[in-house]
Amino acid sequence: MRGEGAVTEQDALYDATNPGYATLQKANQALRGFPVTRLGELDWVAALDRDLIQPRASLSGDEEMTLLDSDIVMKDTKLMPYVRFPHRPHTEWLTCDNCHDQIFVPESGANAVSMAEILNGKYCGVCHNTVAFTTISCERCHNIPRD
Ligand code: HEC
Ligand code: HEC
Ligand code: HEC
Numbered sequence: 324m325r326g327e328g329a330v331t332e333q334d335a336l337y338d339a340t341n342p343g344y345a346t347l348q349k350a351n352q353a354l355r356g357f358p359v360t361r362l363g364e365l366d367w368v369a370a371l372d373r374d375l376i377q378p379r380a381s382l383s384g385d386e387e388m389t390l391l392d393s394d395i396v397m398k399d400t401k402l403m404p405y406v407r408f409p410h411r412p413h414t415e416w417l418t419c420d421n422c423h424d425q426i427f428v429p430e431s432g433a434n435a436v437s438m439a440e441i442l443n444g445k446y447c448g449v450c451h452n453t454v455a456f457t458t459i460s461c462e463r464c465h466n467i468p469r470d
Contacts, residue, residue, distance in 0.1 A: 324358060333350045362459065367455075368412045380418075389418065395407070395408040400465060403465045406466075406467070426449055441458060451464075
């Protein structure tokens, strides 16, 4: 769980000379008590499950998210455990067209995904390492034991 310790980066982003600075809620206060992963990164999926955040489907907030509860198992992983791509936790924040068809053709096995491409910022790497958890946590994706 996240404590209330100062987030060192936040003062580099905020302008402490701005008159609004004193009233601005700081990240360490806003995120106090949020779940973290074993690496200390915020666990946003767990935060969503615990209802700590409520992402909106639209700016006005009166639209519903379209959830899809289907997992895709990706087996081209050499000696690593297989990858499970879970639609559900993605569609709790994202619309289908955030991924289809620009990042992924919606067909199992139709995309030439590889770790090198991901690390180059393609496929899963469009978001993972940028706005979603980093690829250092191999086991969050490679989580299905090989047969
Ligand atoms: C975060 C990205 C992402 C989002 C958002 C997303 N998908 Fe997908 N989708 C994928 C990936 C990755 C695959 C697997 C592609 C592969 O195996 O090469 C996939 C596969 C599919 C498939 C083929 C599955 C199969 O079993 O053949 C369909 C159909 C699909 N998606 C529909 C949707 C719909 C409908 C939505 C919105 C409700 C959606 N997807 C949202 C990434 C996404
Ligand atoms: C965000 C999800 C994600 C994370 C995190 C991740 N991988 Fe992958 N990895 C994938 C996907 C997707 C594939 C392609 C699977 C497929 O096409 O069937 C893959 C493929 C691989 C492959 C197969 C060979 C290749 O180059 O494509 C290896 C080896 C691999 N990953 C190692 C790792 C290691 C080591 C880590 C941690 C340092 C890691 N991965 C973290 C999603 C991830
Ligand atoms: C369009 C952006 C986007 C793409 C592309 C994307 N993800 Fe994600 N993913 C997210 C976000 C946002 C979250 C939730 C925030 C977080 O956990 O950091 C997430 C969460 C996850 C989770 C955590 C689920 C949980 O229950 O904790 C897994 C596993 C995952 N992604 C795997 C993948 C794999 C594998 C791919 C590629 C095949 C992929 N993602 C592609 C945005 C994306």
